[in-house]
Amino acid sequence: MTDEKELIHRAQSGDTAAFRALVERSRLHVFRLAYDMTGNRHDAEDLSQDVFVKAYRSLHAFRGDAKWSTWLYRITMNACLDHRGAASRKPMNTHEPLNDEILPSQAHAGEVTPDRAAESRILGRHIDAALGRLSNRERAVFTLRHYHDLPLKEIASALEITEGSVKSYLFRALAHLQEDLSFYRNDPGMEHAS
Amino acid sequence: MTHEECQDRFAELLYGGLEPDDAAVCREHLRGCDGCAKAFAALESTRSLMDRRVRDEPGEAYWASYWSRIESRIGSTAPKSEAASRRPTPIFRLPSAWLAGAAAILLVGFGIYLGRNILGTAPSPAEVALQPPTALHTSGEDSLAARTASYLERSKVLLQGIVNQDDLQGTFGSVERQRRISRQLIGEAHVLSAALKQPDQQQVRELIADLQIILLQLANIEVEPGTPAIELVKQGVDHKSILLKIRVEELRALSRRTSTQAAADTARTHL
C-alpha cells in the first residue's frame, strides 16, 4: 500500500492519479459522515463529491499536522453544515418514511403479526429523526464518536473545539437521544440485549 | 466519588476517554450505587439502540463513476498554490443554529397560540358523541384500548392525508372537513387522556399530547393551500415523528392483544 504522505505530496504537486488513490481510500468514510450529518442518501452522495472537489482545491492548506482523515472530516463537516444551514427551513427526513412501503396499512387486531422488517425500518427512521433534532455540535460529536470511532482528541481537532467541549457535547447528545428515543423503552419487542 | 462526579463521566465511560484509574473509581461507585447504575444502564441501552440504524448506501454503479464525476469538476487544474482558505471557515456559525432554534420556538409558540385560541371553538360533547368509538360492549379495559386504537387510526389517516398531499383539497375533502375531524379528535383526546391513567399508558398519553398540538394547528387553519401555516402543520408531523409513533403504538397494542390472547388460550387448555 502506497504511503499516505507520499500520495498527499504527489497530489499537492498536481498528480491527479495520486489524488484519485486518496479519494478511493476515503470516499466511503466521507459518504457515511455526510449521510450521518444530513440523514439523507442523495444529499450525502452530492456532498461527498463536493468534499473531494474542495479538498483538491485546498490541498496546499494541508500541512500534515493533522491526519488526512481528520482534515477530510473537517471539510465534510463544513460542507454538511453549510448544506444544513441552507436547508434549515426544511425538516430532516421529510416525508420519505411515510409512504405505504414503510407504513403498510395496518390490518385489524389479531390478523397479522408485527412485521419485524418494517419495525426495524421504522426504528431506523426514528433514530435518524432523533439525530436530526440534535444541535449541530451534538450531532457532529456524537456521529464522529459513535459511528466513525474517532477518539475524542481527534474530534476536537476536526471540529476545532476543546476536548472538554467534546465530552460535554457527547454527554448532552446521549441524554437527548435517550429522552427522544424513550418511546422505544419498556417494549420487549424493541429491547436490544447488548 | 459523588453521584454527580460519577455521572459527569458517563459519556467517557461509555466511549472511552477516561484515565484507567478514574474509570476504575467510577465503576466502583456504580457497583455500590443503584441510582447511578440504573442511569448508566439506560445510557448503555440508548447506545445499543443507536447501532440499529442502517444507512441506505449507494450501489456499485454509483461508485464506478465516482472518480470520473470528481475529475470532470476538478478538470486539469492543479490544486491552488495559494490556498485561499488556509484555515477552514469556522465549523459552527451562529446564524444557522440560531435560525433553527428560532424556527423551533416559532413552531412551539404557534402551537401554544393556537391552543389558547381553540378553547372557544372546541367541539361540544354532543358533537364529539356524533362519532363514538366502537366496541362499547366489552369490558372497560378493552373498551379503552379500542377507543385509543380508533383514535390513533383516525389521527393517522388524517395526518397521512395531509403530509402526502400538496394541498388540503382533493380526495381528502375540504379544509372545513379537515378542521371538523381535527376538532372531534381534540375533544376525544381530553376524554381519552383522562382515562389513560396507568403507568404503562404513559407513552400513549405522551403521543396523544403530541397529536393535540398538531390537531390544534390543523383545527385553526384558515389559509390557502401551500401557505406557511399548512407547512407548519406538516413540519409538526415530521418534527415529532408522529406517524412513526402511531405505528409503533399500534404494533405494541397488537403485541399486547396477541399475548393476552395466548394467555387466554393457555388458560382454556388448562380448564
Ligand SMILES: [Zn+2]
Ligand atoms: Zn451514585
